Structures are given as C-alpha cells and as structure tokens.
Amino acid sequence: MTLSTAFTKLFGVRHPIALAPMGGSAGGELAAAVSRGGGLGLLGSGNGDADWLAREVPIVAKGTTGPWGVGLWTWAIDVGAVERVLEHGPRAVMLSFGDPSPFAERIRRAGAALILQVTDLEEARQAVDLGADFIVAQGTESGGHGSRHGRSTLPFVPLVVDLAAPVPVLAAGGIADGRGVAAALALGAAGAVIGTRFQATAEAVVHPSIATAIVEGRGQDTERNRVLDIARGSQWPSRYTARTLGHRYLDQWRGREAELAADPQAQRAYQDDVARGEVPPLPVWAGEAVDLITDLPHAADLVAALGAQAEDALTRAGRH
Structure with a gap:
C-alpha cells in the first residue's frame, strides 16, 4: 500500500x-538526507x-532535488529573519513557539507553504x-522545547484535527518508529514530524556523546524542565519547558528554578563546568x-524504513 495524504500530495514526497x-x-x-529519503x-x-x-x-x-524547508522559533525572530529565510527559496517555512501573526502573510505571499506548530487549542484556532x-500538533512527549501546559499527543492530535478541518494536521511528540x-x-x-529519532542519525549535527546518550537513553x-535553560543563560520564554535526559544540574536545582535564576x-559555575568538560555543552x-532508538542509521534509509514500518502496521491493523 502507498501512504498517500494531503502532506505527500502537496510536497510530492513518498512518505x-x-x-x-x-x-x-x-x-x-x-x-x-530526509528529503532524499522521500520525506520533507x-x-x-x-x-x-x-x-x-x-x-x-x-x-x-545541493544535497537533494526534493522539497525542503526551514523552521524558526517565532519568539526569537523579526521580519528581517523571515526575509532572510525566504531569500533562499524554501518550499516550506515552519514557525513554532510564539505569535506567528506578524510573519504568516509574508510567508504565504512568497509562495512557501506555511506550517504552524501549536501546543494548545488556542494556538490551533x-x-x-x-x-x-x-498545523503541527505537538504533544508533551516531544523532546526539546514545548508548552509547559500542553497535552499528550494521543488526545491532542484528534482534537486539533477536528478543530482545524479541512486544514491538514501533522502529529509531533513521542513518534520514533513506523508504528508511531x-x-x-x-x-x-x-503525517508525522519526527525529531529525537533523527538526532540519532549519521547526518545529525550533534556531538557523538549526544547520539550515544540517545541510543542508550530511556523514556x-x-x-x-526549565533548569537547564536558566543555568545556561538561555532566553527561552518561561512558558516553554524542555524535555531532556537526566543532568547533574537538573538534580541539583529541580524545584529551585527561581533561586537559580537569581x-x-x-550560572557562571555551569559555564565553567562546560568549559572543563564536566557537563556536556548542550x-x-x-x-x-x-x-x-537503538542505532545510528543514515537518515535517508531511516525515512524509507519508517514508511515501510508504517505501511506494515496499518496493514496488520486492518486485519483485526
């Protein structure tokens, strides 16, 4: 079977x-690599x-003839940043974490597909x-940043699907294989937007220790948490926490975020520990x-494998 959806049709991708x-x-x-493999x-x-x-x-x-796009943190950009992105002719622009209203029309006028990630129903509306x-409906199982008041992927995605119809929705959060x-x-x-699984690939721009930690990590x-954003002096807004693996500073400061911020x-001690190699840079x-996640494949091969796994899962489900 071929998994044909509004996403595959608009972008002309296989998966x-x-x-x-x-x-x-x-x-x-x-x-x-993801685009070569048949994704976006x-x-x-x-x-x-x-x-x-x-x-x-x-x-x-240079690396693909397939469609590709660019993602931006909405809280961290201005119109100039959007203009710089659009100058490169991306097929899509995805905005996440913040108010997209100052930029949405400019992206649409440029002919790029507008993808907006949401973490609650108000953002979806x-x-x-x-x-x-x-619209990307991001559940709280996702790695990295997301709303501290968000919903789990399983109940959140169908709510957004119903609210947004006929606008197509992509699911994000806790998806790491074809069954997801x-x-x-x-x-x-x-379709699905997948993050952590692709961090553990040959092409990801991550330190080898991070890829190893993901392969060895447990859910x-x-x-x-916000501890690590505060410790490293990040400017992420307080409404967004980040899902990470365990960390020494998280154990030390959990529940004491206000004290750490003050x-x-x-915070200087954190930077010193990073400089000495006692804690990872990120x-x-x-x-x-x-x-x-148990291996470090090439991303193009991974996309094809995820697509085949998804087809198989749906076929098996159809037999019951």
Missing part, C-alpha cells in the same frame, strides 16, 4: 514524514541567523485563522520514545 527543525542538529546534511527535510534555523543560513542552505540545496497550510507514524495517521493526521529518564554565581534533548 508522510517531516524532519523536526531542531535548532542546532537539523542542519543541511540531515535535511537533505526542515532546517533548524532557530533565530534565522544569517551566517548559519549561508552555511547550511547551500548544503541542503489562531493557526487556522492565519491560513496555515499545515501509523498511529498519527489513524488519529486523522496527514523514564526524560523530564520537562544566582549569577551558579542538554540532551530527547522525547519519551527514546527507548525505541
């Missing part, structure tokens, strides 16, 4: 799978840094009103499905 535009790890090589590769541009785009966009443009081409993709389709989504060891000496962003 209803998109790379989550993870800041720092979804670079040009990874996005290109999305660069994790974060704040739209000009130097980063100048380095990574040529890599993805706004995405519909802004004319999103696709099949489940997303069964919930009414047109019960992940936790949503203690510049503790937290290990990882979703609850991390247990399902």
Whole structure:
C-alpha cells in the first residue's frame, strides 16, 4: 500500500514524514538526507541567523532535488529573519513557539507553504485563522522545547484535527518508529514530524556523546524542565519547558528554578563546568520514545524504513 495524504500530495514526497527543525542538529546534511529519503527535510534555523543560513542552505540545496524547508522559533525572530529565510527559496517555512501573526502573510505571499506548530487549542484556532497550510500538533512527549501546559499527543492530535478541518494536521511528540507514524495517521493526521529519532542519525549535527546518550537513553529518564535553560543563560520564554535526559544540574536545582535564576554565581559555575568538560555543552534533548532508538542509521534509509514500518502496521491493523 502507498501512504498517500494531503502532506505527500502537496510536497510530492513518498512518505508522510517531516524532519523536526531542531535548532542546532537539523542542519543541511540531515535535511537533505530526509528529503532524499522521500520525506520533507526542515532546517533548524532557530533565530534565522544569517551566517548559519549561508552555511547550511547551500548544503541542503545541493544535497537533494526534493522539497525542503526551514523552521524558526517565532519568539526569537523579526521580519528581517523571515526575509532572510525566504531569500533562499524554501518550499516550506515552519514557525513554532510564539505569535506567528506578524510573519504568516509574508510567508504565504512568497509562495512557501506555511506550517504552524501549536501546543494548545488556542494556538490551533489562531493557526487556522492565519491560513496555515499545515498545523503541527505537538504533544508533551516531544523532546526539546514545548508548552509547559500542553497535552499528550494521543488526545491532542484528534482534537486539533477536528478543530482545524479541512486544514491538514501533522502529529509531533513521542513518534520514533513506523508504528508511531501509523498511529498519527489513524488519529486523522496527514503525517508525522519526527525529531529525537533523527538526532540519532549519521547526518545529525550533534556531538557523538549526544547520539550515544540517545541510543542508550530511556523514556523514564526524560523530564520537562526549565533548569537547564536558566543555568545556561538561555532566553527561552518561561512558558516553554524542555524535555531532556537526566543532568547533574537538573538534580541539583529541580524545584529551585527561581533561586537559580537569581544566582549569577551558579550560572557562571555551569559555564565553567562546560568549559572543563564536566557537563556536556548542550542538554540532551530527547522525547519519551527514546527507548525505541537503538542505532545510528543514515537518515535517508531511516525515512524509507519508517514508511515501510508504517505501511506494515496499518496493514496488520486492518486485519483485526
């Protein structure tokens, strides 16, 4: 069977799978590999840094003839950042974490597909009103940042599907194999946005220790928190926590976030520990499905495998 959805039809891809535009790890090589494999590769541009785009966009443009796009953190950008992204001619632009209204129409006028990630129903209603081409419903199982007041993927996705119809929805959060993709389709989504699984691939821009930690990680060891953002001086808004694997500073400061934020000496100690190699340069962003990740494949092969697994899962489900 062929998994044909509104997502595969619009982008002309073989599989209803998109790379989550993870800041720092979804670079040009990874996005290109996902697109070559038959999915939609999305660069994790974060704040739209000009130097980063100048380095990574040529890599993805040269590395694939398939569609690709760029993801931005809405809270961290201005119109100039969006303009810089659009100059590179992405097939899609995904906005996450913040108010997309100042940028939505500009993206649509440029001819790029507008993908808006949402973490609650109010954001979903706004995405519909802004004319999103696709809405990503992110559940709290996801690795990295998300709403501290969000909902789990299983109940959240069908709610957004019903609210947004006929706008197609993509599911995100806790999806790390083809069975998760099949489940997303069964919930009414047109595809899945996958992050943690793609961090553990040959093309991801991550330190080898992070890839190893993901392969060895367990879902019960992940936790949503603000401690590590505060300790490293990140400017992420307080409404967004981040799911990570365990960390020494998390154990030390859990439940004492306000105290940590008011203690510049503790924050300097974190930077000193990073410089000495006593803690990793970045937290290990990882979703609850991390247990399902046991290898470090090439991303193009992974996309094909996920698609085949999803087809098989749906076929088996249809027999019952």
